[in-house]
Amino acid sequence: MGKIISIANQKGGVGKTTSAVNLSASLAHMDNRVLVVDTDPQGNATSGVGINKADMDQCIYNVLVEDLPAENVCVATQVKNLDIIPATIQLSGAEIELVSTISREIRLQKALESLKPLYDYIIIDCPPSLGLLTLNALTSADTVLIPVQCEYYALEGLSQLLNTIRLVQKHLNKSLMIEGVLLTMLDARTNLGLQVIEEVKKYFQDKVYQSVIPRNIRLGEAPSHGEPIITYDPKSKGAEVYLELAKEVISHGERVG
Ligand code: ADP
Ligand code: MG
Numbered sequence: 001m002g003k004i005i006s007i008a009n010q011k012g013g014v015g016k017t018t019s020a021v022n023l024s025a026s027l028a029h030m031d032n033r034v035l036v037v038d039t040d041p042q043g044n045a046t047s048g049v050g051i052n053k054a055d056m057d058q059c060i061y062n063v064l065v066e067d068l069p070a071e072n073v074c075v076a077t078q079v080k081n082l083d084i085i086p087a088t089i090q091l092s093g094a095e096i097e098l099v100s101t102i103s104r105e106i107r108l109q110k111a112l113e114s115l116k117p118l119y120d121y122i123i124i125d126c127p128p129s130l131g132l133l134t135l136n137a138l139t140s141a142d143t144v145l146i147p148v149q150c151e152y153y154a155l156e157g158l159s160q161l162l163n164t165i166r167l168v169q170k171h172l173n174k175s176l177m178i179e180g181v182l183l184t185m186l187d188a189r190t191n192l193g194l195q196v197i198e199e200v201k202k203y204f205q206d207k208v209y210q211s212v213i214p215r216n217i218r219l220g221e222a223p224s225h226g227e228p229i230i231t232y233d234p235k236s237k238g239a240e241v242y243l244e245l246a247k248e249v250i251s252h253g254e255r256v257g
Helices: 016-029 044-048 060-066 089-100 107-113 132-140 158-171 191-207 217-225 237-256
Strands: 003-007 034-038 082-085 121-125 143-149 177-184
Touching: 003 016, 003 132, 016 034, 016 044, 016 082, 016 121, 016 143, 016 177, 016 217, 016 237, 034 044, 044 217, 060 089, 060 107, 089 132, 107 132, 132 158, 143 158, 177 191, 177 237, 217 237
Parallel strands: 003 121, 003 143, 034 082, 034 121, 143 177
Antiparallel strands: none
């Protein structure tokens, strides 16, 4: 049975999509079967793995709103072992359209049930909000991975996210756990980044991954080539650290059982 990990933080630009794409590709590179589920109407994870959104006439929207089976919209990527359920701009209507549908918070969970046995990991990239799409992702997930950008105010807004996670645990998904907290975009030249690491570790303690993602030009460039870093520049620091992260995620799963 695959493990479902949602990558969530309602702040935009903290590295959710970069981490969803590159953690997934690294896990796939290590011979795991991986599915990325793009639940952000921006579709950045979709284009980030080289899928042309303009070519898609169906996406996660049709699954969530129209009950299309999820396997009908799964597509293979250029990366071995890595599939994606894409998102297109059509999804931007879903937040509102879902409000009036039955079991609106568990639609993604239901949709992924039949896919779970086919993958080792299902990684869900969340939009930058705590709306119904993120709720669906948290309700489907075994665990949630929280990227935190190494910048001033890093912890701001996290209490809101943790509150939402608690509500989901109480009402929708009792077994949801925090997978880990990932520090992203560290600029090692400044003291600020190191201070933020200290602060986040004080707060989240052993939930914080040893792997810290540095600010890396190649990581920023890769999406415009529609490639994860592991194929775009396998020798880069970014590729190295996301592989390290994948190892931590795998060993964490083994520890928990
Ligand atoms: P989110 O999904 O949380 O909105 P993204 O992953 O899209 O955040 O990252 C925001 C921007 O920063 C993107 O342009 C991305 O390419 C860039 N970026 C993300 N992580 C890094 C990094 N470690 N180094 C350099 N650029 C990065
Ligand atoms: Mg994103």
